Amino acid sequence: xxxxxxxxxxxxxxxxxxxxxxxxxxxxxxxxxxxxxxxxxxxxxxxxxxxxxxxxxxxxxxxxxxxxxxxxxxxxxxxxxxxxxxxxxxxxxxxxxxxxxxxxxxxxxxxxxxxxxxxxxxxxxxxxxxxxxxxxxxxxxxxxxxxxxxxxxxxxxxxxxxxxxxxxxxxxxxxxxxxxxxxxxxx
Numbered sequence: 094x095x096x097x098x099x100x101x102x103x104x105x106x107x108x109x110x111x112x113x114x115x116x117x118x119x120x121x122x123x124x125x126x127x128x129x130x131x132x133x134x135x136x137x138x139x140x141x142x143x144x145x146x147x148x149x150x151x152x153x154x155x156x157x158x159x160x161x162x163x164x165x166x167x168x169x170x171x172x173x174x175x176x177x178x179x180x181x182x183x184x185x186x187x188x189x190x191x192x193x194x195x196x197x198x199x200x201x202x203x204x205x206x207x208x209x210x211x212x213x214x215x216x217x218x219x220x221x222x223x224x225x226x227x228x229x230x231x232x233x234x235x236x237x238x239x240x241x242x243x244x245x246x247x248x249x250x251x252x253x254x255x256x257x258x259x260x261x262x263x264x265x266x267x268x269x270x271x272x273x274x275x276x277x278x279x280x
Contacts, residue, residue, distance in 0.1 A: 095119040114265035123154035135275030136171040144177030167250030169276025176222040190228020219261040
């Protein structure tokens with residue numbers, strides 16, 4: 094069973110990152126999200142640019158898979174979502190209220206009240222492609238220098254949804270921590 098499903102095309106950079114983290118990753122084309130033959134995963138990652146048709150065809154498939162993604166998280170899976178790379182985005186395909194505003198900024202000083210949350214970007218700095226507006230039941234874990242949310246979470250059933258606008262690869266430590274938190278679940 095692979096630990097992680099990455100929605101998108103296989104890339105060497107992601108393969109290297111997962112190898113460093115000691116995690117087994119399977120790359121899944123967005124149109125395969127509806128397949129009943131996928132194995133169980135601990136974590137699903139939706140990479141940067143998923144809502145921008147210049148970079149990805151994922152958004153319509155994510156919308157179609159809304160109930161499957163919700164079941165995955167409820168059963169204990171971790172859903173990690175990076176920025177959509179569009180001007181505005183409403184995460185209408187998630188079972189929680191969350192929106193995104195695109196506003197690229199460089200070298201933000203990220204702050205958190207808890208050290209474990211900040212290990213996504215261990216240097217404490219990272220470029221952000223926007224900020225989030227969390228709705229009810231969504232917590233802010235990290236903020237940028239303008240005090241805007243850039244990492245939010247929502248617990249759902251036995252799992253968790255994490256959305257971020259940090260435009261950096263997550264640390265191997267963060268990937269290990271999140272995959273370790275996830276329970277094997279079907280999409």
